[in-house]
Amino acid sequence: MSGYTLWFTGLSGAGKTTVADIVERELRERGEPVEVLDGDVVRTNLSKGLGFSKEDRDTNIRRIAFVADLLSRHGVGVITAAISPYRETRDEAREVMGERFIEVYVKASVDECARRDVKGLYEKAFSGEIKEFTGVSDPYEEPLQPEVTLDTESESPEESARKVLAFIDSRVQTAAGSPR
């Protein structure tokens, strides 16, 4: 099977990592090569020292795209789960990877994410303790034509994961059935 990159994007707390984890587990159970480039892993290994200005966020995203491109070129299913708030930078990643790029919009409102506030970050963002917080004091630009949209306010994580897996499977079938 040829490689691809599942590019999860969405607010902090929208459920990117939760859904990505389920997708990863399922793909591993199938025996497929998978690699997760989690936001934190990447910030530790590739982007230490970068902050959260637009420029630094963009640099971080470009590095993730560079590595995801290398891996997916060699048949790996890559899963990235960084907020990646800027449309133009995601589109750059799309351009680099072409058909291997699968944008997965993990959709949940700021209100809902703030209500969940798993890591207690929104409280700090609203109080001003954390600056440049996406959705509160920093912009999030929604994808215009994502390959998959997950509405995590109405779907369970398992349902969301099934939608992602169904998309991958349909693409494989399309590729196998194409006359090329």
Place this chain on the structure above:
Amino acid sequence: MSGYTLWFTGLSGAGKTTVADIVERELRERGEPVEVLDGDVVRTNLSKGLGFSKEDRDTNIRRIAFVADLLSRHGVGVITAAISPYRETRDEAREVMGERFIEVYVKASVDECARRDVKGLYEKAFSGEIKEFTGVSDPYEEPLQPEVTLDTESESPEESARKVLAFIDSRVQTAAGSPR
């Protein structure tokens, strides 16, 4: 075949890229998956903004090792060709990748590299125009037990490349013939 990383190390002008190019071409002709992480490619895509202090060089090398590890884990033959002057940092990469790490010492004296001076860098280093230049104003720590040593003062690039390929081939045979 399982992945590996050919970690070329040596002075600027020692012949790392020249030999790596020949090895890459041969591996591609064999139809094997190959990816080259050249020093310049990496500085552009992963390490923009880093300088040549020990700390910045180490960060650059750790990023190359992070990516080489990801790729070689998935069966890719990775070729890195950065000076990587510090032994401890190379040994870190070795620890990360274990048996997939193949250190290739591209050996040539400073005098010989300065005589070649393909990019005109040594002249600038000796005149002080370039600071922190490995082998002139910055240290180069020779590998103590490299898997392969290439003496590019006495071997042709083709001879050096053959030595590297012979090492890869012997390892594959050992692995195939091992009783494990």
